Amino acid sequence: xxxxxxxxxxxxxxxxxxxxxxxxxxxxxxxxxxxxxxxxxxxxxxxxxxxxxxxxxxxxxxxxxxxxxxxxxxxxxxxxxxxxxxxxxxxxxxxxxxxxxxxxxxxxxxxxxxxxxxxxxxxxxxxxxxxxxxxxxxxxxxxxxxxxxxxxxxxxxxxxxxxxxxxxxxxxxxxxxxxxxxxxxxxxxxxxxxxxxxxxx
Amino acid sequence: xxxxxxxxxxxxxxxxxxxxxxxxxxxxxxxxxxxxxxxxxxxxxxxxxxxxxxxxxxxxxxxxxxxxxxxxxxxxxxxxxxxxxxxxxxxxxxxxxxxxxxxxxxxxxxxxxxxxxxxxxxxxxxxxxxxxxxxxxxxxxxxxxxxxxxxxxxxxxxxxxxxxxxxxxxxxxxxxxxxxxxxxxxxxxxxxxxxxxxxxxxx
Amino acid sequence: xxxxxxxxxxxxxxxxxxxxxxxxxxxxxxxxxxxxxxxxxxxxxxxxxxxxxxxxxxxxxxxxxxxxxxxxxxxxxxxxxxxxxxxxxxxxxxxxxxxxxxxxxxxxxxxxxxxxxxxxxxxxxxxxxxxxxxxxxxxxxxxxxxxxxxxxxxxxxxxxxxxxxxxxxxxxxxxxxxxxxxxxxxxxxxxxxxxxxxxxxxxxxxxxxxxxxxxxxxxxxxxxxxxxxxxxxxxxxxxxxxxxxxxxxxxxxxxxxxxxxxxxxxxxxxxxxxxxxxxxxxxxxxxxxxxxxxxxxxxxxxxxxxxxxxxxxxxxxxxxxxxx
Numbered sequence: 001x002x003x004x005x006x007x008x009x010x011x012x013x014x015x016x017x018x019x020x021x022x023x024x025x026x027x028x029x030x031x032x033x034x035x036x037x038x039x040x041x042x043x044x045x046x047x048x049x050x051x052x053x054x055x056x057x058x059x060x061x062x063x064x065x066x067x068x069x070x071x072x073x074x075x076x077x078x079x080x081x082x083x084x085x086x087x088x089x090x091x092x093x094x095x096x097x098x099x100x101x102x103x104x105x106x107x108x109x110x111x112x113x114x115x116x117x118x119x120x121x122x123x124x125x126x127x128x129x130x131x132x133x134x135x136x137x138x139x140x141x142x143x144x145x146x147x148x149x150x151x152x153x154x155x156x157x158x159x160x161x162x163x164x165x166x167x168x169x170x171x172x173x174x175x176x177x178x179x180x181x182x183x184x185x186x187x188x189x190x191x192x193x194x195x196x197x198x199x200x201x
Numbered sequence: 202x203x204x205x206x207x208x209x210x211x212x213x214x215x216x217x218x219x220x221x222x223x224x225x226x227x228x229x230x231x232x233x234x235x236x237x238x239x240x241x242x243x244x245x246x247x248x249x250x251x252x253x254x255x256x257x258x259x260x261x262x263x264x265x266x267x268x269x270x271x272x273x274x275x276x277x278x279x280x281x282x283x284x285x286x287x288x289x290x291x292x293x294x295x296x297x298x299x300x301x302x303x304x305x306x307x308x309x310x311x312x313x314x315x316x317x318x319x320x321x322x323x324x325x326x327x328x329x330x331x332x333x334x335x336x337x338x339x340x341x342x343x344x345x346x347x348x349x350x351x352x353x354x355x356x357x358x359x360x361x362x363x364x365x366x367x368x369x370x371x372x373x374x375x376x377x378x379x380x381x382x383x384x385x386x387x388x389x390x391x392x393x394x395x396x397x398x399x400x401x402x403x404x
Numbered sequence: 405x406x407x408x409x410x411x412x413x414x415x416x417x418x419x420x421x422x423x424x425x426x427x428x429x430x431x432x433x434x435x436x437x438x439x440x441x442x443x444x445x446x447x448x449x450x451x452x453x454x455x456x457x458x459x460x461x462x463x464x465x466x467x468x469x470x471x472x473x474x475x476x477x478x479x480x481x482x483x484x485x486x487x488x489x490x491x492x493x494x495x496x497x498x499x500x501x502x503x504x505x506x507x508x509x510x511x512x513x514x515x516x517x518x519x520x521x522x523x524x525x526x527x528x529x530x531x532x533x534x535x536x537x538x539x540x541x542x543x544x545x546x547x548x549x550x551x552x553x554x555x556x557x558x559x560x561x562x563x564x565x566x567x568x569x570x571x572x573x574x575x576x577x578x579x580x581x582x583x584x585x586x587x588x589x590x591x592x593x594x595x596x597x598x599x600x601x602x603x604x605x606x607x608x609x610x611x612x613x614x615x616x617x618x619x620x621x622x623x624x625x626x627x628x629x630x631x632x633x634x635x636x637x638x639x640x641x642x643x644x645x646x647x648x649x650x651x652x653x654x655x656x657x658x659x660x661x662x663x664x665x666x667x668x669x670x671x672x673x674x675x676x677x678x679x680x681x682x683x684x685x686x687x688x689x690x691x692x693x694x695x696x697x698x699x700x701x702x703x704x705x706x707x708x709x710x711x712x713x714x715x716x717x718x719x720x721x722x723x724x725x726x727x728x
Contacts, residue, residue: 003267003269006267007267007269007270010265010266010267010270010272010274011273011274011277014274014277014278015277018277018280018281020279021281021285022281022284022285025250025284025285025289026288029288029289029291029292033288033291033295034294036292036295040295078710088694099239103243105327107216116374116378116542117236117356117357117377117378118357118372118374118377118543119374119542119543129313137288164543164547165542165546165547166541168694323476371503371541371544373506373540373541374539374540374541375536375539376540377539378539381537384514387518391518
């Protein structure tokens with residue numbers, strides 16, 4: 001057998017073998033990976049919209065996805081917005097839960113962030129940042145309280161706590177929340193979120 | 202062909218030819234994912250999986266591969282195992298897979314793996330290649346563990362997520378950031394060189 | 405400037421009883437006004453930081469000299485003391501002394517001794533120590549307290565530059581006054597608050613020819629021109645060059661840090677390039693960067709180019725082309 005024929009045969013054989021191997025692995029893991037991804041989103045929705053029994057995707061655009069959470073009777077208990085924006089070092093992805101009238105924030109959850117550990121990464125820390133978002137009235141535009149405080153009582157009702165030394169990251173989260181709330185209200189006005197639209201997903 | 206005993210074949214990967222400290226191979230993951238012990242460990246084990254299986258396959262089919270296409274064949278074999286590792290981690294350890302991000306697929310270009318195929322598995326028996334891969338993997342895991350332990354303990358005061366430093370300790374955040382990786386690796390390499398020189402002088 | 409002491413010596417092992425203390429005194433005298441103003445404005449906190457930094461630098465230096473079996477008397481060449489003093493001058497007064505000690509150890513060990521000790525280091529050791537602290541303890545290193553002369557009783561305080569960057573001070577009219585910047589009655593690192601004290605010390609060093617006049621002048625020129633262009637274009641958004649000269653670490657950097665003999669170029673042309681680069685990067689970081697202050701990073705950055713600058717600006721020997 002000539003050398004070039006051997007080269008072609010060997011490479012083809014190696015490629016075929018590896019391809020079929022990978023196809024099997026893909027078959028075996030695909031479902032689970034998809035399941036993991038869905039479970040992550042569902043868990044996040046349940047955390048920010050308590051009382052959710054089932055959730056469905058109501059609207060999707062670049063960097064913004066709106067989910068509706070419903071209780072057992074099928075009544076809307078709140079919206080969950082997954083939004084992404086630029087932080088100090090990279091993309092921040094949040095899950096924000098509101099009540100059905102979009103007047104109150106249930107809570108905020110950081111899904112993904114690349115901020116500086118120990119500083120901006122504290123946007124994922126309950127004690128110094130996230131707890132100040134719980135049950136926040138959001139009928140007015142939210143603003144940042146500087147310098148950082150320790151308890152909820154020190155903030156006025158439309159104020160959010162800053163992280164010491166990480167003004168930029170705190171501001172990034174605040175702006176992301178404010179803009180996605182505005183977008184959500186706009187979408188609701190347009191009727192793009194009507195809860196009659198069953199089984200969008 | 203290697204003339205070492207089986208024991209020596211394994212032990213050389215731990216120190217004399219340690220991929221990180223002695224050969225300076227695979228520095229990219231060594232620097233990038235060693236901020237936390239769990240990430241370092243997962244990276245080390247994933248790399249070990251790929252290295253061991255690639256060595257087994259390459260050493261068993263070495264006779265059939267013409268030398269002109271050997272690198273291409275090795276890379277395909279390595280990439281196959283890397284993809285398997287990547288998919289399995291995403292399926293069964295989603296959290297770690299998310300933490301390590303692109304560094305799992307990037308095992309393909311880890312020079313330790315291709316280096317061992319080229320330097321060892323393509324010239325030695327299956328058994329010997331297996332022992333060699335096992336030794337090199339252990340050396341790599343060891344290096345990642347040392348580096349990530351230093352960085353996590355100093356950088357956040359924890360080890361595998363457990364608090365080990367007292368409340369008096371103020372974490373050195375720099376240690377879990379990229380500069381901390383370079384500083385720690387540099388100091389460790391300096392120490393490794395120093396030990397090497399000392400033992401040579403004694404001989 | 406720190407290492408001028410050594411370079412002036414004909415031999416590192418030979419101790420001339422006269423010249424070494426003389427130059428060391430020159431440097432310490434030049435730092436004295438800034439040290440006194442820091443003691444005046446920040447009292448006991450400043451004293452503790454200065455002492456702990458100097459002590460830690462001396463101890464680390466001694467330990468390394470011992471480990472490397474070098475004569476211990478070179479400990480007295482003054483470089484360790486001056487590194488300690490300079491490091492302390494760049495720390496916020498509220499920093500706890502144990503963190504300052506970590507910085508001092510890093511400055512001497514990683515900034516200087518791993519490169520082979522005095523004369524071989526690429527980066528200014530005091531700034532290496534500070535850069536380490538800044539990244540390791542970002543919150544502690546950016547928590548400022550007002551000087552004891554400020555009547556207002558508050559716990560945290562913004563530096564003039566932090567105020568400018570994060571609080572939108574130009575628009576709100578809350579910019580620190582030039583008079584406070586000049587005398588030092590403001591927040592900031594120990595040694596950077598008082599422009600007057602630093603200028604006095606710097607002029608003394610220039611007068612004694614301990615430092616190369618091109619470096620402070622070049623940094624001054626490039627920062628003035630850079631900030632001046634933006635200020636003239638849009639005075640509502642950008643602050644005047646005078647503010648940028650007086651605020652932050654500019655003066656201590658230009659007079660005491662960038663002029664370090666070991667880590668600055670030896671040729672006149674090299675010194676100009678180096679100095680202009682520092683001023684430009686300071687301006688860029690202050691206007692467009694994520695940090696309010698950029699003096700430390702710009703000096704460290706230009707330090708990396710010093711070997712290259714020395715190589716390409718070396719005067720040609722005998723009849724070679726004059727072009728650097």
